[in-house]
């Protein structure tokens with residue numbers, strides 16, 4: 001049986017490509033509109049055919065797009081931004097990193113969708129998807145999204161920075177992979193005990209040597225901040241007699 005599409009996806013960026021792939025794998029029909037190839041008139045025609053209009057576009061463009069289309073009832077819009085809070089607009093943030101390559105069904109099926117109190121849950125918007133779903137108070141969303149960026153994007157930046165430096169000594173990305181894989185696997189399986197290295201050992205002379213080696217580079221303040229983060233995250237700050245960094249500074 002062919003179902004009438006309930007969903008119109010607006011945009012052709014990374015999230016639009018991934019969600020379209022996911023919905024296709026789950027055999028959920030979707031209409032698509034992109035400003036690259038379709039007219040505003042075509043948008044209005046497609047929007048008339050769909051129940052839900054997903055705005056899979058840059059965060060800063062979401063409100064202007066909604067305001068430009070007052071003919072669409074506000075309860076029919078869905079956005080996927082992790083930090084925007086818009087009155088009456090359903091928010092469904094997929095807690096996932098969508099890069100250029102598509103993923104297997106198992107990855108999409110396990111990703112958490114985060115909504116807001118008073119909004120329709122994922123099960124109402126798309127009953128065919130049985131992803132985990134949670135609600136977050138609007139006032140917590142900015143901090144929630146900042147944590148997503150810090151955990152995901154900052155770790156990618158750190159690895160990219162290290163990889164560029166290693167390459168100068170002829171150490172390839174391929175050679176770094178076991179190190180990355182074990183780090184991620186340890187974190188995935190034992191998140192609270194995954195930390196190794198001088199911080200976990202309380203080896204302050206080595207930390208000082210690391211800091212001296214990075215002095216004057218963009219990584220120096222990053223290293224200092226992580227030492228501070230580590231000290232503040234300890235139940236009782238570790239003894240730091242050498243004054244490497246003062247956690248209360």
Ligand SMILES: NC(=O)c1ccc[n+]([C@@H]2O[C@H](COP(=O)([O-])OP(=O)(O)OC[C@H]3O[C@@H](n4cnc5c(N)ncnc54)[C@H](OP(=O)(O)O)[C@@H]3O)[C@@H](O)[C@H]2O)c1
Nearest residue numbers: 011012013014015016035056057058059061080081097098
């Ligand atoms: N990528 C992720 O990992 C991720 C994860 C969770 C949530 N999100 C959310 O997903 C949404 C889209 O992010 P993305 O990563 O897919 O961004 P993206 O790859 O940069 O794509 C943005 C898309 O928005 C379109 N667009 C921008 N302004 C528009 C406008 N005024 N009218 C129509 N289309 C417009 C762009 O069209 P053109 O191609 O024509 O420029 C492009 O197709 C954002 O709300 C973001 O917060 C992203």
